[in-house]
Amino acid sequence: MPFQPDFAFLDQASAYFHELQDRICAGLEEVESDFARSPGSNTALDSAPGPASFHEDLWDHRHSSGIITGGGGRTRVIQNGALLEKGGVNVSDVLGTFPSDFAASMPGSSPHFRASGISLVIHPDHPLVPTVHANFRYIARLSAPESGASVESMWLGGGADLTPYYLFREDAVHFHSTYNEACKKHGDIVSYEKFKKHCDEYFYLKHRGESRGIGGIFYDYQQENPDRMLEFTREAGNSFLTSYVPIVRRRMKESYTDAQKEFQLWRRGRYVEFNLIYDRGTLFGLKTGGRIESILMSLPMHVMWKYDYTPPENSPEAELIEVLRNPVDWIA
Amino acid sequence: MPFQPDFAFLDQASAYFHELQDRICAGLEEVESDFARSPGSNTALDSAPGPASFHEDLWDHRHSSGIITGGGGRTRVIQNGALLEKGGVNVSDVLGTFPSDFAASMPGSSPHFRASGISLVIHPDHPLVPTVHANFRYIARLSAPESGASVESMWLGGGADLTPYYLFREDAVHFHSTYNEACKKHGDIVSYEKFKKHCDEYFYLKHRGESRGIGGIFYDYQQENPDRMLEFTREAGNSFLTSYVPIVRRRMKESYTDAQKEFQLWRRGRYVEFNLIYDRGTLFGLKTGGRIESILMSLPMHVMWKYDYTPPENSPEAELIEVLRNPVDWIA
Numbered sequence: 001m002p003f004q005p006d007f008a009f010l011d012q013a014s015a016y017f018h019e020l021q022d023r024i025c026a027g028l029e030e031v032e033s034d035f036a037r038s039p040g041s042n043t044a045l046d047s048a049p050g051p052a053s054f055h056e057d058l059w060d061h062r063h064s065s066g067i068i069t070g071g072g073g074r075t076r077v078i079q080n081g082a083l084l085e086k087g088g089v090n091v092s093d094v095l096g097t098f099p100s101d102f103a104a105s106m107p108g109s110s111p112h113f114r115a116s117g118i119s120l121v122i123h124p125d126h127p128l129v130p131t132v133h134a135n136f137r138y139i140a141r142l143s144a145p146e147s148g149a150s151v152e153s154m155w156l157g158g159g160a161d162l163t164p165y166y167l168f169r170e171d172a173v174h175f176h177s178t179y180n181e182a183c184k185k186h187g188d189i190v191s192y193e194k195f196k197k198h199c200d201e202y203f204y205l206k207h208r209g210e211s212r213g214i215g216g217i218f219y220d221y222q223q224e225n226p227d228r229m230l231e232f233t234r235e236a237g238n239s240f241l242t243s244y245v246p247i248v249r250r251r252m253k254e255s256y257t258d259a260q261k262e263f264q265l266w267r268r269g270r271y272v273e274f275n276l277i278y279d280r281g282t283l284f285g286l287k288t289g290g291r292i293e294s295i296l297m298s299l300p301m302h303v304m305w306k307y308d309y310t311p312p313e314n315s316p317e318a319e320l321i322e323v324l325r326n327p328v329d330w331i332a
Numbered sequence: 333m334p335f336q337p338d339f340a341f342l343d344q345a346s347a348y349f350h351e352l353q354d355r356i357c358a359g360l361e362e363v364e365s366d367f368a369r370s371p372g373s374n375t376a377l378d379s380a381p382g383p384a385s386f387h388e389d390l391w392d393h394r395h396s397s398g399i400i401t402g403g404g405g406r407t408r409v410i411q412n413g414a415l416l417e418k419g420g421v422n423v424s425d426v427l428g429t430f431p432s433d434f435a436a437s438m439p440g441s442s443p444h445f446r447a448s449g450i451s452l453v454i455h456p457d458h459p460l461v462p463t464v465h466a467n468f469r470y471i472a473r474l475s476a477p478e479s480g481a482s483v484e485s486m487w488l489g490g491g492a493d494l495t496p497y498y499l500f501r502e503d504a505v506h507f508h509s510t511y512n513e514a515c516k517k518h519g520d521i522v523s524y525e526k527f528k529k530h531c532d533e534y535f536y537l538k539h540r541g542e543s544r545g546i547g548g549i550f551y552d553y554q555q556e557n558p559d560r561m562l563e564f565t566r567e568a569g570n571s572f573l574t575s576y577v578p579i580v581r582r583r584m585k586e587s588y589t590d591a592q593k594e595f596q597l598w599r600r601g602r603y604v605e606f607n608l609i610y611d612r613g614t615l616f617g618l619k620t621g622g623r624i625e626s627i628l629m630s631l632p633m634h635v636m637w638k639y640d641y642t643p644p645e646n647s648p649e650a651e652l653i654e655v656l657r658n659p660v661d662w663i664a
Contacts, residue, residue, distance in 0.1 A: 207618040276608035299637040
């Protein structure tokens with residue numbers, strides 16, 4: 001008989017997201033602190049900002065309007081760090097009632113749901129250190145809008161993707177390999193190739209004909225084997241620091257030019273375009289009365305749009321854009 | 333018998349938009365040049381950039397994909413000016429074929445259309461000088477997708493709205509009064525009160541509970557009396573420089589603080605949010621294969637998002653936000 005998730009299983013998944021938030025914030029604060037103590041050559045030691053740490057805001061359903069009727073979240077944001085210019089690592093665990101159009105698009109019949117997850121975006125100040133995004137979550141249809149209700153159906157989703165401003169092949173390979181390994185350990189239920197492709201397709205700016213970054217993995221609406229999918233989700237979540245921190249440490253001491261910094265600000269504009277025009281989670285959150293500042297923590301601090309810029313041919317900047325237009329198989 | 337627009341009438345409207353572009357660009361370059369010669373106290377004369385002028389890009393339908401099959405446009409962009417950090421004044425005049433869902437939402441039966449208009453957004457560097465947007469345009473359904481085809485129906489639309497970062501009552505009154513006067517001259521067919529209300533309703537960020545700026549006028553889908561509506565549209569278009577330039581000249585020599593500049597960058601984030609999440613013209617253009625760089629010239633150059641910022645109570649910054657939450661009747 002297939003595994004039937006119950007409310008206690010949802011509690012267990014949600015507890016994992018909270019625990020992962022603690023570990024990820026601690027891991028990122030450690031890098032931030034190491035960098036602040038010994039910044040790269042672009043930062044004079046005597047003018048370097050001290051290390052920043054995550055600021056926590058607890059919110060509950062009364063801070064949102066609309067479809068959320070219970071539960072809440074723990075938003076953690078870091079800003080103006082020596083290395084981490086802006087980032088957020090948020091968890092939430094809410095009860096709510098689907099709007100009717102949304103309810104119809106998902107399997108099951110009850111409008112009541114519980115949703116929980118972790119969502120993070122990190123925008124380093126240093127243009128050679130990539131931006132990263134990851135999230136892991138579930139949505140479950142409940143028989144009733146209350147704690148302990150029975151679970152009609154549930155689906156898990158998540159993923160992690162990297163958005164470099166300058167492309168280092170070894171970084172891309174490291175990031176993708178980490179998630180390839182995670183997928184391989186659960187190879188009977190998940191496929192890196194499939195999730196990598198899904199990631200490339202999802203994080204795509206149609207109007208630009210460009211991917212947002214160099215991808216990673218993305219999976220969604222996984223309904224079968226929730227117990228096994230939660231194990232995989234833990235594997236992927238636990239891989240996050242391993243996938244990202246070595247890249248950060250490898251690049252953060254390198255020096256960069258003003259032109260590279262400017263290119264980063266310009267590329268960040270594409271990140272904003274994707275999140276505000278296409279990202280389902282962002283738009284769903286904004287339109288259903290989610291907590292705006294928790295949702296929009298994903299936007300970088302400083303961003304630039306200039307008119308009709310094209311990088312010179314054969315420059316590193318042009319190479320990046322070439323890869324964004326034609327996704328690469330990094331672990332071939 | 334009511335006036336029946338023909339292709340020559342469309343030519344005439346389009347010629348007006350082109351002529352207005354010339355006048356507006358010249359008017360803005362004059363202010364830019366005056367400022368560069370004698371900048372405010374925030375700009376050291378010896379480090380002031382020289383005056384910028386508009387850069388012109390001509391494009392034709394082959395630069396767009398999708399629904400546009402003929403015609404083209406004249407994009408004019410100014411960047412990195414002493415006063416005008418970024419701005420665009422664009423005209424276009426295109427032939428095309430509506431996608432079927434869009435066609436169904438508009439009166440008439442032919443899928444062929446001609447659309448022409450002028451669209452402008454100006455983002456000054458100086459935080460006491462407001463951002464401004466205006467556009468005037470028509471869409472006409474044609475019997476055939478070619479020059480000289482007969483006109484089945486047409487509608488005119490347009491408007492102008494002001495987005496200050498710091499609120500000066502006399503500026504708001506001047507801007508609104510200018511368009512109130514323009515409306516009064518055509519009072520038998522248009523109403524300032526109605527258009528002002530429409531503007532407040534349209535330029536509204538639902539997720540923030542805030543208007544984008546302090547409004548102005550906005551009208552759309554005006555099908556009756558196209559001859560008279562074009563006269564009114566000329567009146568409103570001709571009012572643009574009168575509505576905006578005196579405000580620019582009044583504020584551009586005032587000194588400002590770093591904190592005021594930072595507040596401007598932060599408020600610009602809201603401008604981006606509106607344009608990418610709500611603006612019909614932007615989203616329609618992006619999704620139907622318009623020329624991306626002409627459409628997104630509306631975005632400011634430098635923008636900032638910081639997490640959960642709220643200005644101190646009773647500050648000028650808080651006063652602005654109060655007015656954005658509760659639109660004011662400026663000419664009462």
